[in-house]
Amino acid sequence: MMGSDKMADIYDRNKNAVFRMAFSYCKNKADAEDIMQDVFIKLFTGGAEFESEDKERSWLLKVTVNKCRDMFRSLRYRYSLTSIPLDEACLTYETPEESEVYHAVMSLPTKYRIVIHLYYYEDYSVKEISSITGTKESAVQTQLYRARKKLKDILGKELLT
């Protein structure tokens, strides 16, 4: 059974990555925090062990994506009428460009947002994203291509990386 210190270390090491992944999916802080907590509790009570911190993080992000999908499949989302807007209250922009780009990314359909976040923010390869999202590599490539194209349409120009 995992000790308190180890749990705290793992939490502190990964909380932001898990929360930001969940926020990218849910677009609101409350749900992202709920999912983040659920993910860590699953790890801490399930007894999973990892050979490296990289494996630990990719497992956490994989579970996060699955939890997000579960939430969107759940009765609360499927059969309530709550259309979740972007939770602006917890976001800060220092330049108009930051706001413009962030809103453009968050306006993408969920599946595109996820690959954009994992590819550009978490620096995962297509192969790793395929493993995390459970999507074929070719599909990830296609989603990345379409996401970039949509961003270009929204912003009126190609985004530099």
Added chain:
Amino acid sequence: MNMNDYKKVTDRLEPDERCRKEVLDMSKRENRIKQNTNEFEEKVSGVEVRRGNGALRFVGIAAAFALIAGGIGTTGVLLHKNSRNVSQLTEAGEEETVTEELTEEVTEEATESEAGEDYDYEAIAIENTDGYLERTNILVYGDVEYDANDTITFYTYDSSDAEWSEKYGGERTFCKVTDERFNSCQDIYDYYKELIADTIEFEGYSEPLIMASDYKDGVTLDGAGVVSYLGGDASGFENGSKVDLYIPDPEDDSTVDYTAHGINGGVYIDYNGELYLRPHDDWVEHYTSEPVIVENSEDRIVVSRYIDYNMQNEQYGTQKLFTLVLQNGEWKIQSIGTGMQPEYLSSIAIQCYLEDRAEYNDINIDCGDIMAPLEMLEYDEENKTSRVHAVLHDVNGVDAIDVTADIDLNSVKVTSADITRLNEYDGTLKRPSVIWAEEHPDGKE
């Protein structure tokens, strides 16, 4: 303009610090219960452990988080009740508990205002909090007059999910609203907004939100979208018809037929120019105290008032802190925070206290099982302490212990406890939990 702009904004996003404590506390607690249960299952044969479905588990955990740190209530949802009989020793060491009458009430002292000559703060506090509750009960619980004989009915289903259709779909009957104040969903939202400030704030959020003018983009002070309650114009569906809720792509909002979902889950819908209501049970929220002004200045008042929305007939319930602001010469509600929850926090404290003591492993300590019989003997709001009494059951539902406890509500800990066993401890009755025993419903993780 490049992807670094996305990264920079994302880099500033962080979860609240309280999450850390909640995650670590709950994990430790789950592990302790898990350890107990593993031992229990090794020792006791023939115990059937129920495995709940994924959706229930999620709902349980989410609800627990929504309540407070710890979320121990999750375990109770899935607790297995051992069916074997045990002998009950009702005479064993039973003690009489002296119950002190509750003498302290949340009393209000006349609040001297620095600019008090202009406003009657007490009257403002009453008007706004009473008005808010009335409007919430109308919006959320459909507390309006209606004609039960003038109805329209639809039958909801999901063409892609027979199980859901069987369990949760089916008849949705709406009654015509006869309350002359309301002729449309927009009217309901406009009425709700009357006492709400143009910009509203949520707990834990740094920036205020602008109150939407249209119910379709609406928000409420509890943070939920009002479209959940207001389904909009369903005239496109024939009365008596079947309504398919199928969502081709759950990850793409554009594939959702919001009108169909309005029929399925909404409290109100518009239909051929009339307003209809799907009646609930007689279920409305109510206050358990009068308003108390805790802060006031020329343009801001904070009002405390306790509300019972758990529908458990609590003596206090949950303290709500209404922040009222002056807007164009009128006082409006800008935010509603949550303060003390004397019964709930006392229950959590007792739960943790009992959980750590092996001699009470047979006691049902689900939060709801403690809250239901809980009597609040004393509650000191200023010092945040309580004295409570409850008779708790063992896992067979038999009266097992009589508890009187003093609680520090700040730290959510029992400071002293007088516990009398009403039956003999049966070591075979350790409470099990099954949360960790579950597998992901899709077998993914």
